[in-house]
Amino acid sequence: MIAFDFNYIKPTTAKEASKLFLNAKQEGYKAMFYSGGTEIITLGRVNRLQTDMVIDLKGIQECNVLEISDNELIIGSAVSLNEITHSKLFPLLGKTVQRIADHTSRNKITIGGNLNSELIYKEGILPLLAADAKVKLAKGKEQRIIPLEAVFNKQWKLDEGEFLVQILLDKGYLDLPHKALKKTRISKVGYPVVSAAALVKDNQIRIAFSGVCQYPFRSIELESVLNDTKVPIMERVGTALRHLPEDIVDDIQGTKAYRTFVLRNVLKDMLEELELTK
Numbered sequence: 001m002i003a004f005d006f007n008y009i010k011p012t013t014a015k016e017a018s019k020l021f022l023n024a025k026q027e028g029y030k031a032m033f034y035s036g037g038t039e040i041i042t043l044g045r046v047n048r049l050q051t052d053m054v055i056d057l058k059g060i061q062e063c064n065v066l067e068i069s070d071n072e073l074i075i076g077s078a079v080s081l082n083e084i085t086h087s088k089l090f091p092l093l094g095k096t097v098q099r100i101a102d103h104t105s106r107n108k109i110t111i112g113g114n115l116n117s118e119l120i121y122k123e124g125i126l127p128l129l130a131a132d133a134k135v136k137l138a139k140g141k142e143q144r145i146i147p148l149e150a151v152f153n154k155q156w157k158l159d160e161g162e163f164l165v166q167i168l169l170d171k172g173y174l175d176l177p178h179k180a181l182k183k184t185r186i187s188k189v190g191y192p193v194v195s196a197a198a199l200v201k202d203n204q205i206r207i208a209f210s211g212v213c214q215y216p217f218r219s220i221e222l223e224s225v226l227n228d229t230k231v232p233i234m235e236r237v238g239t240a241l242r243h244l245p246e247d248i249v250d251d252i253q254g255t256k257a258y259r260t261f262v263l264r265n266v267l268k269d270m271l272e273e274l275e276l277t278k
């Protein structure tokens with residue numbers, strides 16, 4: 001049971017959704033965008049979250065799109081993880097999100113909710129970082145399309161009242177050689193000790209990680225070390241570990257030493273397999 005009252009509103013346009021959020025704020029109320037609702041409900045039940053209003057984005061047509069139009073794949077923020085996997089439109093993303101939670105939860109969890117999750121993992125973002133995705137954001141009457149990396153660097157830099165409407169991907173990235181690898185502590189379903197998603201473009205491996213640091217990341221420096229094929233694989237892996245953006249996470253899912261061990265093996269497996277595709 002959720003122990004506080006809140007208003008539930010389901011607008012049909014992005015403009016209305018953002019306006020509702022900003023009006024609530026102006027009147028001193030807290031509003032939240034709501035997509036699959038799995039995280040909001042889970043945290044609300046244990047009083048780790050409180051809100052006066054949830055604004056359900058699933059009524060907005062733009063947020064439910066999943067299609068290739070001209071040269072772009074468009075993924076609405078309210079599309080569920082299972083829909084993405086079943087569509088097979090971007091196999092690397094489909095495989096990465098297929099390892100998040102269980103099948104029933106993935107019918108509810110949306111890509112927008114995963115990317116904006118309170119948790120550090122946000123695994124759905126990994127293929128998007130590797131594929132230079134763009135995002136469409138809405139705030140008030142305005143919408144802007146910008147590179148994902150311009151608004152996501154360690155964390156989201158969205159304006160107040162701004163939300164993710166769509167993800168846009170150049171069609172040229174969708175069917176490239178790729179690999180997704182997720183290592184968990186015990187069961188197949190679980191938070192990642194290390195999760196990585198990689199693709200090969202123009203003979204270069206592009207790779208993004210979750211579970212390693214306190215945020216998902218892609219590092220150009222680390223990639224240039226990994227792509228230096230003159231150097232033996234295990235030497236490259238050792239050097240790559242010195243190019244992480246911050247210290248490796250040390251928590252209940254895995255100690256720093258364990259995560260380092262797993263990361264080393266993930267990188268080795270990735271390089272061995274992906275270099276055969278070059």
Ligand SMILES: Cc1cc2nc3c(=O)[nH]c(=O)nc-3n(C[C@H](O)[C@H](O)[C@@H](O)COP(=O)(O)OP(=O)(O)OC[C@H]3O[C@@H](n4cnc5c(N)ncnc54)[C@H](O)[C@@H]3O)c2cc1C
Nearest residue numbers: 035036037038039040077101110112113116121122123164
């Ligand atoms: C059993 C279970 C296991 C999980 N395991 C993993 C895992 O292994 N790896 C992993 O990465 N994640 C994992 N998660 C986290 C999960 O991906 C997110 O918490 C997801 O459940 C939230 O998606 P949702 O659509 O239900 O979002 P909601 O609960 O609707 O929203 C979550 C947050 O995102 C914000 N939000 C939603 N949509 C938007 C939008 N379009 N624009 C801006 N903000 C928005 C909301 O305001 C809220 O703060 C797991 C979750 C569950 C329930």
